[in-house]
Amino acid sequence: MQQSVIEVNHLYKAYQTAAGDFPVLKDVNLQVLSGDYVAIMGPSGSGKSTFMNILGCLDMPTAGSYVLDGYAVATMAADQVAKVRNQTIGFVFQGFNLLARASLLDNVALPLVYAGVSKEARHARASLLLEKVGLSKHMHSHPNQISGGQQQRVAIARALVNQPRLILADEPTGNLDSTTSEEIMAIFDGLNQEGITIVLVTHETDIAEHAKRQVRFLDGRIVQDTGAVASTEIGHDHV
């Protein structure tokens, strides 16, 4: 029996606006097993990015439960959530989100700073990952000196540096041309083959086809799921 990395039940999220509560997610249920490769699709405003932020522990749901890797996120203290973001999840953003002032090496090594790793070990691990994404030559360059595709590789290296179980990617190819997109997706494919669970958001079908499973959001609900795990298949003994 495979362990589930993500288990979301009856998730609701509403934003408070002047005009009253504005619901974004309405009763979302999703299970992602370890080693899965999920593409979340849907039009703008369908709630997929909000869902992604909740999965990444950057945002909290209004109601419902989210169990990540066996732990209920809602019950965690702030520092524990920070630790989860640091060590369980690797986040890849559409806009790369690198620190402009830091070298690529320092950018990749940054999560290790918060994990309390020594400087030598940080640099060793970061340069290893830069090599893996093919950027070891640019180790001491700064983000503004390299292309968008290269920046996204640096972001992936940073996401991987703490050996997370789960990679969350929010439109990782949204700012890239199609050739570069394919290169980036090839990296994700490789990572999934290594056993890392990947959840990515995209609105491009050809990108989504890289994933093993496609989940479609519409108006705050999941309307289509190509690989839904039957609830009977899920063991709850690990919770």
Add this chain to the structure above:
Amino acid sequence: MFSAMLGEAWHAMGANRLRTFLTMLGMVIGVGAVVLMMAIGQGAEASVKRSISAMGSHLFVVLSGPPRMGGARTATGNAPSLNVRDANAIVELYGVVGVAPVTMGKGQVVYASNNWNTDIIGTTAEYMDIRGWGLSAGYPFSTSDTRSATRVALLGKTVVQNLFGEEDDVDPIGKTIRINQRPFVVLGVLDSKGQTLDGRDQDDTIIVPLTTAQRKLFGNQLPGTVRQIMVQAESDNVMSMVEDALNSLLNQRHNIREGADSDFSVRNLTAIANSAAETARTMSLLLGAIASVSLLVGGIGIMNIMLVSVTERTREIGIRMAIGARERDILMQFLLEAIMISIVGCLIGIAIGVTGAVLVSVFTQAEVIVSSASVLIAFSVAASIGVFFGFYPARKAARLNPIEALRYQ
């Protein structure tokens, strides 16, 4: 981890050099001003204190006069209303430990081809003790010199320099000099006392026995009269009691009716000197307080810039949170930056303050004292200002919502 954060703080400081420099400038000026002002204030205090100890402690001076001459009053000390017998009576008062009658005047002094005009003080041997004035060479005169009006003299340093030259090749002891054309043997050379609070050179003086001055230098006013009587009390505690006793004793001796004007006046020299010292201390405090205000302004400058910096780097904070920074990591990062700015500013400020103090002492000859305490105070105040004014912006950064921070453009 801490060293990594220090490195980042250093890096952040270097990212916008002009802004960092301007922020720091508030601190630099504040600390520099505190160090400089305290150096000047403490220097003034020290020089006042030295003047006081040079004058002698618990001192009164009884001046003769002011007399009334057909309604016009002349200055104190001009009319010979005090005499040696008054002095002898004062000795008997409770709480009085020393009395020295003094008469003074100007004299033209000659040695070989040099001559000099200086103050001549005629007094008794006790004067030296009361003033706490020692000799750097030779011997003081004795009671028998006073009794027999011998022609001996103690020379102040300035007088020695003018009569015997700047170099020490002539030993003045035992030499015969002429004061107002009369020969005097130099018995000793007085210790240097420096200037009085009002800048008079106390070393430009010759001390001779009282009787010698009265009979052989200044002619005969009224026999036995003196210009003033120096009185030393036993301690600070009996000062006011002694002052009252002096007044009543002299009123009685001079047959002054109650309510009538005295023909003498008693001055408390220690009180005057103490008030000068108090003034110097107040000045020093005031200067320090004014300078501290600029430290405060510098601190507010740091807070202002840190708030701007937090706003500007909202996205960066979001990124850091997304990859696992805890609230306290973010807090620490911004706090360290603020502390670093204030400490570096403080070090530069100390350097500038000390340099300024040295320049002031070189160009104005005024005494300045840079104490390690003032530097330490400035440093610790600056560091705490960094913490105090850095905390609010840092906490603001740490409390940011990660998702809102990431969305910030």
